[in-house]
Amino acid sequence: MTNPAQIGPREREILTAIVETYISTGEPVGSRTLSRQSKDQLSPATIRNVMADLVDSGFLEQPHTSAGRVPTAQAYRYYVDQISGKATLSPADHTLIAESLHGTMGVQEFLERTSHVLSLLSSGVGVAISNPGPRNALEHIYFSRQGNNRALAVLVTKSGVVHDRMMRLERDLTQVDLDTAANYINENFGGWTIGQVKIELGRRIEQVRSEYDSLMKNLEDLYKGGALASEEPSRNIFVEGVANLVTNDQDRERLHDLLKTLEEKERVAELLGAYLDMRQEAVRVVIGLEETVPEMRNFVLIGAPARMGDEMRGSLAVIGPTRMDYQHTITAVSYIAKLFDKLLNETA
Numbered sequence: 158m159t160n161p162a163q164i165g166p167r168e169r170e171i172l173t174a175i176v177e178t179y180i181s182t183g184e185p186v187g188s189r190t191l192s193r194q195s196k197d198q199l200s201p202a203t204i205r206n207v208m209a210d211l212v213d214s215g216f217l218e219q220p221h222t223s224a225g226r227v228p229t230a231q232a233y234r235y236y237v238d239q240i241s242g243k244a245t246l247s248p249a250d251h252t253l254i255a256e257s258l259h260g261t262m263g264v265q266e267f268l269e270r271t272s273h274v275l276s277l278l279s280s281g282v283g284v285a286i287s288n289p290g291p292r293n294a295l296e297h298i299y300f301s302r303q304g305n306n307r308a309l310a311v312l313v314t315k316s317g318v319v320h321d322r323m324m325r326l327e328r329d330l331t332q333v334d335l336d337t338a339a340n341y342i343n344e345n346f347g348g349w350t351i352g353q354v355k356i357e358l359g360r361r362i363e364q365v366r367s368e369y370d371s372l373m374k375n376l377e378d379l380y381k382g383g384a385l386a387s388e389e390p391s392r393n394i395f396v397e398g399v400a401n402l403v404t405n406d407q408d409r410e411r412l413h414d415l416l417k418t419l420e421e422k423e424r425v426a427e428l429l430g431a432y433l434d435m436r437q438e439a440v441r442v443v444i445g446l447e448e449t450v451p452e453m454r455n456f457v458l459i460g461a462p463a464r465m466g467d468e469m470r471g472s473l474a475v476i477g478p479t480r481m482d483y484q485h486t487i488t489a490v491s492y493i494a495k496l497f498d499k500l501l502n503e504t505a
Contacts, residue, residue, distance in 0.1 A: 300338065
C-alpha cells in the first residue's frame, strides 16, 4: 500500500479533486468529470490510470458497478492533512458566531450556545461538553430558613452555575444561625472545590469542636442536611443539530442507530473523551468512529478542547458524515475554541 508521503503531484491533484467533488455532489466521480476540471487538461485515459493506482493504494473504492470512484477513510485523512490551516472564516460566519456568543456569561452558557452555532455552521451535530473542575468551585453559599428544621441551601459556583437544595435539619436553626454559618463558609472556603470544602469542614469540626461548639454544631447540622451534597456538580452536555443528518428516507434508516446514540448524551461524552484530551493543542479530525461507537463507522468527529489558560474546561466538536465541508468545519471549531479562552477570561 502506498505511503501517503509518496503520493506525487498528479496523484495528489486527482485525489483532492475526487474528494472535493464527491463532498459536493455525493455521486461517484468519473474520469470524464475530472478531465473537464483538470488544470493540466489531463485525458480521461490518464486519469483512469491514476485512479486505478489510487484504488490499489486504498485511497479510492468503486461502489457496485459504477464507473466512478469514491474516497475511502484513508483518502479523507490524507485530504484533511493537506488542507489543515489553509481556510479562513467568511465575514458572514464571523458575524454569526459573534451574534450567537454575544453577552455570554460563564462556561455553561458559552458551551450551550456553541453547540447551537456549530450545528448551524457545519450542518452537522454540534456538541459541547463541560468538565467539572476548579471553575465549579465555590463562589458563595447562602441559606434561607423554610420553617421548622428546614432550610434552603443555594450554592453558586465560580462558573456561574447555581445549585439549590432543600434540607431537613436535625434541629431547628434561626436565620441568624444560618447567616453565620454561610458567612463562615464563604469567608473560609471561597474558591475551594465542593469536595475540598467537605473534607476540610469535617476536619475543622473535629479539631475545634470544643472552642467553637455553638457555631460548629450549626455547621454540622447543615453538613448532614445535605447543603454540601456528596456528588460533585456533573458535567453538562449540549447536543444540537441531529436533524441536520437526516435528509431522506435512506439517511433516516441508516442513521436510526446513530440518533439513538446521540440521544444518549453520556455516550456522546464518552465518544469525545475517547478522542480529545487536555494535551491536545489543535483541532483533531477523527474519520471513522467505529472503534468507540460501531454505528458511527461512516461519520467524522472534528473537535478541540475548550480551555481557559492551562485548564481544560470542556470539549467542543462537530459530528457529521464523511461527506462534509472539512475546511469550513475545522476552521470554525478552531476559531470558537480559541474564542472560548479569550471571552471567558475577559468575563472571569
